[in-house]
Amino acid sequence: SLITLFSLFTLFNMVDVLDTVRLYIKEMVHLAGPQMKIMLMDKETTSIVSCAYGQNEMMQKEVYIFERIDNGVQREPIKYLKCLVYVRPTPDNLHLLQEELRNPRYAQYYIYFSNIVSKADLKMLAEADEQETVRDVQEFFIDSIALSSNLCSLSIPRPYEHTVMSMSIQSHRRSTEAIIALLLSLKKRPLIKYQRSSEDATKLAQKVGEVIRREAQLFEETFLDTLLLVIDRFEDPVTPLLNQWTYEAMVHELLTFKQNCVTVEGNKYVLNERDDDFYAKNICSNFGEIGANCKALITEYQQKANTHKNVESIADMKQFVEEYPQFKKMSGSVSKHVAIIGELSRLVGAHNLLEVSELEQSMVVDGDQARTLDRLKTLLAHPKTTQGDATRLIMLYALRFEGTNGADLRALVQKMRSTETTETLMALLKYAGTARRRGDLFGSANPMEITKRFIKGLKGVENVYTQHIPLLQQQLEAASRGRLVDGVWGVVNQEAIPATRIDHIIVFIVGGATFAESALVRQWNERRRSQPGLPSVTLQATHVHNTTSFIDQISAMRQ
Amino acid sequence: FQMNESKRLGTELKFYRLKAHLRSHKTAISDNENKFDEENLQRIMVVQKQLETVVDNLLADCPTDSQCEARIILTKLKDELLLIHLRVLHNHKNPITEDNSYAESNIYEEEATSMMMQQQQKRGGMSDLAKEMKDKAEVSLQLENDISNIEAIFSDLHHIVHEQGDFIDSIEENVESCVNDVKRGQRDLREAVQHKGRTTTMTAAMVGGVVVGAPAGVTAGSAIVGILGTIGGVVTGFIGGNWFNKHAKKDAQE
Numbered sequence: 100s101l102i103t104l105f106s107l108f109t110l111f112n113m114v115d116v117l118d119t120v121r122l123y124i125k126e127m128v129h130l131a132g133p134q135m136k137i138m139l140m141d142k143e144t145t146s147i148v149s150c151a152y153g154q155n156e157m158m159q160k161e162v163y164i165f166e167r168i169d170n171g172v173q174r175e176p177i178k179y180l181k182c183l184v185y186v187r188p189t190p191d192n193l194h195l196l197q198e199e200l201r202n203p204r205y206a207q208y209y210i211y212f213s214n215i216v217s218k219a220d221l222k223m224l225a226e227a228d229e230q231e232t233v234r235d236v237q238e239f240f241i242d243s244i245a246l247s248s249n250l251c252s253l254s255i256p257r258p259y260e261h262t263v264m265s266m267s268i269q270s271h272r273r274s275t276e277a278i279i280a281l282l283l284s285l286k287k288r289p290l291i292k293y294q295r296s297s298e299d300a301t302k303l304a305q306k307v308g309e310v311i312r313r314e315a316q317l318f319e320e321t322f323l324d325t326l327l328l329v330i331d332r333f334e335d336p337v338t339p340l341l342n343q344w345t346y347e348a349m350v351h352e353l354l355t356f357k358q359n360c361v362t363v364e365g366n367k368y369v370l371n372e373r374d375d376d377f378y379a380k381n382i383c384s385n386f387g388e389i390g391a392n393c394k395a396l397i398t399e400y401q402q403k404a405n406t407h408k409n410v411e412s413i414a415d416m417k418q419f420v421e422e423y424p425q426f427k428k429m430s431g432s433v434s435k436h437v438a439i440i441g442e443l444s445r446l447v448g449a450h451n452l453l454e455v456s457e458l459e460q461s462m463v464v465d466g467d468q469a470r471t472l473d474r475l476k477t478l479l480a481h482p483k484t485t486q487g488d489a490t491r492l493i494m495l496y497a498l499r500f501e502g503t504n505g506a507d508l509r510a511l512v513q514k515m516r517s518t519e520t521t522e523t524l525m526a527l528l529k530y531a532g533t534a535r536r537r538g539d540l541f542g543s544a545n546p547m548e549i550t551k552r553f554i555k556g557l558k559g560v561e562n563v564y565t566q567h568i569p570l571l572q573q574q575l576e577a578a579s580r581g582r583l584v585d586g587v588w589g590v591v592n593q594e595a596i597p598a599t600r601i602d603h604i605i606v607f608i609v610g611g612a613t614f615a616e617s618a619l620v621r622q623w624n625e626r627r628r629s630q631p632g633l634p635s636v637t638l639q640a641t642h643v644h645n646t647t648s649f650i651d652q653i654s655a656m657r658q
Numbered sequence: 659f660q661m662n663e664s665k666r667l668g669t670e671l672k673f674y675r676l677k678a679h680l681r682s683h684k685t686a687i688s689d690n691e692n693k694f695d696e697e698n699l700q701r702i703m704v705v706q707k708q709l710e711t712v713v714d715n716l717l718a719d720c721p722t723d724s725q726c727e728a729r730i731i732l733t734k735l736k737d738e739l740l741l742i743h744l745r746v747l748h749n750h751k752n753p754i755t756e757d758n759s760y761a762e763s764n765i766y767e768e769e770a771t772s773m774m775m776q777q778q779q780k781r782g783g784m785s786d787l788a789k790e791m792k793d794k795a796e797v798s799l800q801l802e803n804d805i806s807n808i809e810a811i812f813s814d815l816h817h818i819v820h821e822q823g824d825f826i827d828s829i830e831e832n833v834e835s836c837v838n839d840v841k842r843g844q845r846d847l848r849e850a851v852q853h854k855g856r857t858t859t860m861t862a863a864m865v866g867g868v869v870v871g872a873p874a875g876v877t878a879g880s881a882i883v884g885i886l887g888t889i890g891g892v893v894t895g896f897i898g899g900n901w902f903n904k905h906a907k908k909d910a911q912e
Binding site: 140145146148149152153154155157165166167177358359360367368369 | 826827828829830831832833847848
């Protein structure tokens with residue numbers, strides 16, 4: 100085939116999805132060669148590129164103009180530019196691309212698709228290339244947004260059909276494509292297991308298996324060391340409803356990331372680990388640590404600022420000019436983090452979040468109903484408690500004490516005086532109530548869990564705000580020990596990979612992941628450094644939620 | 659901790675540069691002090707004027723607070739400039755003879771150099787003296803060039819500092835918010851190509867290289883690259899060829 104598969108896998112041992120994306124994009128630009136370039140993308144590939152490279156970095160590679168192929172803006176021809184096209188192979192994009200090739204605006208085209216292209220589509224494209232401006236066409240299987248080394252998102256905040264509790268056909272297709280591309284970019288042919296209780300997970304797993312069989316040629320040179328675990332958000336509706344206290348998760352919870360961008364008081368800031376040391380170091384630090392580290396950063400900055408004041412000789416001046424870019428970068432970083440942390444801290448105070456979070460945690464982890472109800476009533480009446488926090492507390496209460504709380508819950512909901520809240524709550528219980536969940540979310544049925552909790556209670560809690568551990572931890576432990584029970588977990592392709600050979604787990608979460616889970620995976624992968632047998636984990640999800648977007652997703656189901 | 663760090667730093671940097679110019683300017687003057695010709699004097703006075711303007715501009719940038727450190731130093735600088743000005747004029751009117759007063763009024767100069775010069779003058783013949791004067795005139799000219807170069811870099815740097823303040827390094831944000839900017843950039847790019855014959859491309863390329871984020875700057879700088887690009891495109895256009903047709907044929911055969 101003229102479409103050459105491009106393999107960079109051998110360049111790295113640890114699975115790092117962000118690095119993979121960066122390598123592929125770098126290769127795209129490299130293949131187009133020197134000279135000025137324009138990059139033509141669609142909505143989704145724009146996010147993908149944007150999270151992997153800063154504009155500065157791309158400009159250093161002579162890509163100066165970035166354009167959307169699908170925003171309807173009339174682009175003017177610039178005949179001396181090379182054009183890098185990186186789009187998803189959707190019918191719309193292919194149509195737009197044909198138009199573009201019939202009347203080429205740029206000198207040469209280098210076309211890279213983010214997924215498998217059919218021969219028919221390729222032929223149509225070739226026919227449209229009347230002016231023979233196309234120099235290269237390849238499939239580069241980068242089809243979801245890599246937010247960090249272990250997390251990628253499809254950025255579909257509402258994947259469900261309005262009336263039914265299963266994904267829309269588009270979301271379903273999109274998810275399949277994203278999984279296939281991830282597998283191909285990492286060169287893995289996995290054993291697939293899925294959560295039987297979820298129709299979406301089942302369908303998705305089977306579809307992925309089917310595509311792997313159909314595209315056997317593409318999967319020829321892949322590794323058999325991976326488990327793909329398809330799970331559904333409804334098994335753990337609690338994690339996205341909790342307040343978070345690590346930097347990344349907190350920023351998303353309180354300020355809401357748009358990909359890797361966040362807006363504070365009208366200023367936009369980009370947070371990424373690649374060129375922001377402070378962020379990289381503190382991404383999983385808790386709020387207390389961040390405060391202390393930020394103070395240290397400011398002190399360091401002030402010292403540097405002072406040394407820069409003493410410029411006396413030409414030598415000093417030379418040194419100053421040499422160090423200035425670094426210093427400037429630091430000053431940008433300081434003002435960014437001070438602004439963000441300042442805003443976080445203001446919100447924590449203004450909304451009484453420490454108290455709210457303490458109640459959330461003790462409710463979910465200890466489960467003392469009478470005590471919870473008392474404190475819940477007090478907090479709901481508290482003037483600082485926001486509508487959003489009240490909703491989340493009631494939702495957690497409803498989930499935690501489902502079946503034993505009818506009258507109390509009605510009373511609480513009535514106080515909210517919002518039919519919307521009531522309806523969303525009903526949708527939530529239908530979506531993720533005990534009737535649907537199979538797992539032991541609150542550890543109440545398992546005697547081991549009860550004992551563990553009892554011992555923990557005796558020892559005292561280390562941090563009351565971070566007691567809860569997402570269900571994902573249990574699922575990963577079971578998967579890595581080969582203890583996924585057949586009754587709960589279905590298997591797709593029976594290519595037997597012995598459990599001992601599983602070196603990597605890809606978890607796809609239907610209905611979205613959270614940064615709390617990403618942090619958990621990060622720590623898990625850290626552990627792998629000292630425990631080489633432990634499989635590494637990559638998380639892929641339809642979206643990365645905070646409480647607001649998660650409630651939105653549920654709220655959309657009821658309509 | 660001040661949030662408006664970038665602007666302040668820009669000013670500060672300007673300021674250190676200025677201090678350095680001043681020092682070299684002063685050395686140049688004192689080296690030539692005893693024997694200015696009319697042309698030399700003209701040049702030095704031009705530089706002098708430029709410096710004074712820069713100082714005045716900086717002073718305007720400064721907060722009006724009389725305690726402001728920058729303001730105090732700038733005022734001192736201005737005084738010094740005035741002193742130099744006066745001294746240059748003075749020495750021009752009374753050449754060579756005023757050795758004593760010169761040594762007195764100058765605290766920074768290396769006396770050794772001037773003494774050596776005097777000795778040389780006594781020993782060497784007229785031709786040596788003439789050669790020496792010529793050398794010195796060249797040095798002075800060089801210095802003047804240096805100063806204006808530094809000044810250019812200086813204002814570029816200040817420009818960058820200013821630019822970076824507003825620039826968000828996110829492709830997505832910029833693609834979404836800069837549709838208009840891109841249009842403007844494309845217009846500028848065309849203009850840049852129209853200017854392709856001009857010799858200013860080198861400077862433009864430099865500006866283009868540094869002003870990241872502003873399509874106008876980038877495109878202006880890339881005129882030469884753009885031209886090469888066209889040529890390259892034509893050449894590979896011939897070599898490249900029938901990729902798709904071949905593919906289409908192959909498909910048809912299959």
